[in-house]
Amino acid sequence: MKTKNIKYILAAGLVCCGLTTTLTSCSSVLDEQPRSQFDPTYFNTKAGIEGGITSLYAHLRYFYGNGYYLNTMETGTDEYTYAQSADGNFKDADLTSVSNLNPTSSVAGGAWGTLFADINTANGIIENGPATGIDNALLAEAYFFRAFDYFILVQTYGGVPLDLGAGELKFNTTTSRVSVRNTVPEVYAAIFSDFEKALADLPENPRMTGTVTKNVARLFLSKAYLTYAWWLENPNNIPTYPECSRNSGEAKAYFQKAYETAKAAISNPGPYKLQTTFYDVNVATNDRNSEIMLYADHDEDEKFGNGGAGYGWGNGASPENFAYWMETWNYTEMIAKDPDGNNINPVQREAVQGLGRPWTRMAPIADAFMAGGVWEDAVKHIDSRYDATFTLSYFTNWTKSGGKAAYVLGANGMHVAPNEIYFSWVPESDDSKINYTGADGKLGFGEIAGRPDFVVAVNHISRKKYPCNWKIGIYRTDNAGGLGSKVNGGSPRPWNIAKFSEFYLIAAEAAVKLNLNSEARELVNVLRARAGKVSYCVNARAPLAADYSAEMVAATPATITIDYILDERSREFWGEGYRWFDLVRTQKWAERATVYHIAGSGYTDNTLEEFKREITPGRYLRPIPQGQIDGLMMSTEEKANYQNPEYR
Numbered sequence: 001m002k003t004k005n006i007k008y009i010l011a012a013g014l015v016c017c018g019l020t021t022t023l024t025s026c027s028s029v030l031d032e033q034p035r036s037q038f039d040p041t042y043f044n045t046k047a048g049i050e051g052g053i054t055s056l057y058a059h060l061r062y063f064y065g066n067g068y069y070l071n072t073m074e075t076g077t078d079e080y081t082y083a084q085s086a087d088g089n090f091k092d093a094d095l096t097s098v099s100n101l102n103p104t105s106s107v108a109g110g111a112w113g114t115l116f117a118d119i120n121t122a123n124g125i126i127e128n129g130p131a132t133g134i135d136n137a138l139l140a141e142a143y144f145f146r147a148f149d150y151f152i153l154v155q156t157y158g159g160v161p162l163d164l165g166a167g168e169l170k171f172n173t174t175t176s177r178v179s180v181r182n183t184v185p186e187v188y189a190a191i192f193s194d195f196e197k198a199l200a201d202l203p204e205n206p207r208m209t210g211t212v213t214k215n216v217a218r219l220f221l222s223k224a225y226l227t228y229a230w231w232l233e234n235p236n237n238i239p240t241y242p243e244c245s246r247n248s249g250e251a252k253a254y255f256q257k258a259y260e261t262a263k264a265a266i267s268n269p270g271p272y273k274l275q276t277t278f279y280d281v282n283v284a285t286n287d288r289n290s291e292i293m294l295y296a297d298h299d300e301d302e303k304f305g306n307g308g309a310g311y312g313w314g315n316g317a318s319p320e321n322f323a324y325w326m327e328t329w330n331y332t333e334m335i336a337k338d339p340d341g342n343n344i345n346p347v348q349r350e351a352v353q354g355l356g357r358p359w360t361r362m363a364p365i366a367d368a369f370m371a372g373g374v375w376e377d378a379v380k381h382i383d384s385r386y387d388a389t390f391t392l393s394y395f396t397n398w399t400k401s402g403g404k405a406a407y408v409l410g411a412n413g414m415h416v417a418p419n420e421i422y423f424s425w426v427p428e429s430d431d432s433k434i435n436y437t438g439a440d441g442k443l444g445f446g447e448i449a450g451r452p453d454f455v456v457a458v459n460h461i462s463r464k465k466y467p468c469n470w471k472i473g474i475y476r477t478d479n480a481g482g483l484g485s486k487v488n489g490g491s492p493r494p495w496n497i498a499k500f501s502e503f504y505l506i507a508a509e510a511a512v513k514l515n516l517n518s519e520a521r522e523l524v525n526v527l528r529a530r531a532g533k534v535s536y537c538v539n540a541r542a543p544l545a546a547d548y549s550a551e552m553v554a555a556t557p558a559t560i561t562i563d564y565i566l567d568e569r570s571r572e573f574w575g576e577g578y579r580w581f582d583l584v585r586t587q588k589w590a591e592r593a594t595v596y597h598i599a600g601s602g603y604t605d606n607t608l609e610e611f612k613r614e615i616t617p618g619r620y621l622r623p624i625p626q627g628q629i630d631g632l633m634m635s636t637e638e639k640a641n642y643q644n645p646e647y648r
Contacts, residue, residue: 040171043171046132076095081363084601086360088100125142147190150194154191159242162182177631177633210494218265218503226255238617274500275289293500321490325361330360336416346396351486365596369459387537395422410453411448428457505572517559525553527572
């Protein structure tokens with residue numbers, strides 16, 4: 001049996017977005033024809049319904065892999081702050097003195113417009129699908145995506161409208177300029193209903209590679225139960241909008257549902273399973289592996305993989321996957337001397353995982369890598385997730401651009417040959433060994449006696465230079481031994497959205513809230529034991545067989561807390577766009593992210609500075625985009641009341 005793959009071309013439409021699609025028995029891919037828009041009659045045919053369902057997958061590329069959406073989910077958390085080249089989009093999200101977060105900020109927009117257009121497409125499919133004879137399992141995919149989109153919206157903005165102009169959860173065929181926001185409980189009721197319907201009718205195995213299944217529905221249903229339970233409990237008295245009552249006594253039942261739903265998936269994994277090592281989950285050569293349950297797909301075939309846009313252009317706009325640019329510092333500014341005394345760039349832009357195009361927009365905070373942080377030194381040596389998350393070693397590659405030099409001068413005047421390490425990030429404990437005087441003065445590098453590579457300890461991370469996020473980096477198969485002709489473009493890799501590993505942390509978080517400590521510890525230790533297994537060292541670029549599973553399990557605290565769950569979630573999903581939702585759900589955002597440390601934006605800035613964010617309770621909701629409000633045909637007072645109170 002051939003593996004079927006789903007590929008997309010997404011064309012924007014006035015009513016909604018989609019493709020013409022024919023499902024054939026002899027083809028391994030969807031046969032697609034781009035359309036400028038759908039009209040209502042298009043959903044009166046089976047082919048139209050199938051085309052609409054294909055577009056539900058295609059729409060994922062319009063926010064997952066978008067660097068500005070990643071910014072809204074990471075900057076301002078205990079993982080990331082703005083970097084040296086950041087503009088207002090990133091500074092606004094940081095909520096420090098340079099921030100001016102308001103309804104016109106890109107942080108406000110997020111995925112608002114994309115999601116409501118997609119919800120309307122799902123409404124059309126659900127409303128018209130049964131009359132075309134479409135299979136319930138296929139229709140269930142529309143139920144899934146409608147719930148998926150609303151779940152993102154309710155976490156981001158609070159209560160949002162269920163009526164798009166044609167009635168609650170109805171297909172709107174004309175533009176509506178009147179809107180009323182439903183309450184959070186009303187939105188969650190719709191989300192639960194749709195996810196539960198999807199779970200009942202979806203198949204155990206995907207109909208094509210990458211399509212949703214029962215366990216994909218279970219993942220988001222369990223997370224929705226978990227998030228709503230926290231909202232009901234409201235431990236830190238965070239306000240909601242539109243205002244409504246919430247019964248904290250109901251929270252336990254939803255924590256129980258989250259726990260049971262996640263555990264059911266772990267017990268019945270279907271086609272999904274944990275990869276043997278954390279490296280296997282994220283290495284580009286193993287993309288679309290069995291741990292990845294949902295992704296926004298891309299492909300090196302530019303006709304399909306990027307909505308028709310060429311990867312070589314590097315437009316920095318959806319549907320391009322360009323998010324990895326944001327977390328990449330400008331490593332190409334390193335300069336070295338060749339044997340003849342000429343200056344050359346020892347590490348050049350290359351379309352390989354861990355390098356790629358640098359934009360220097362998002363920098364990890366130094367606190368995370370220091371004593372007490374999630375990547376403190378005790379973790380670095382036994383937790384493979386550290387090595388398989390960050391680019392810590394930068395290998396020379398000048399020969400791939402035609403350079404003939406046999407070596408360059410590295411630290412301590414030693415020779416660094418092609419494909420050897422020129423610069424490294426080293427642990428905080430090594431800082432006392434480093435001489436930062438008289439080394440590479442331009443970038444503030446240091447030297448350790450006997451080492452040819454320049455170094456900086458991670459307790460000197462700055463807005464200018466910092467470890468890149470290796471996991472989400474670019475990878476191409478057509479570099480032909482060179483640096484890659486499209487090194488400045490978007491990545492043709494899929495953007496991972498849902499992982500089987502998250503079931504363990506959802507169940508563990510719910511278990512903590514249910515006072516099931518032994519169960520929580522057991523669930524966490526499944527992932528911690530896996531993190532102790534090593535098959536390959538990313539930062540040595542070499543196989544490495546090691547097993548620190550026993551040490552990892554032994555280091556797990558006897559009592560699991562929500563803070564420990566958040567630490568584990570950070571180590572599993574660092575920089576992938578989970579963090580803001582995690583901190584807002586658990587109401588730990590202000591506690592964990594108000595104060596952070598990082599060095600400055602200059603080349604040689606090594607001294608950490610303290611920064612404080614203004615994370616007020618009202619900012620646990622994002623502002624409704626001003627463009628949405630401006631387009632409403634309502635009174636001035638009604639428009640003002642439509643906005644979340646913090647941003648009026």
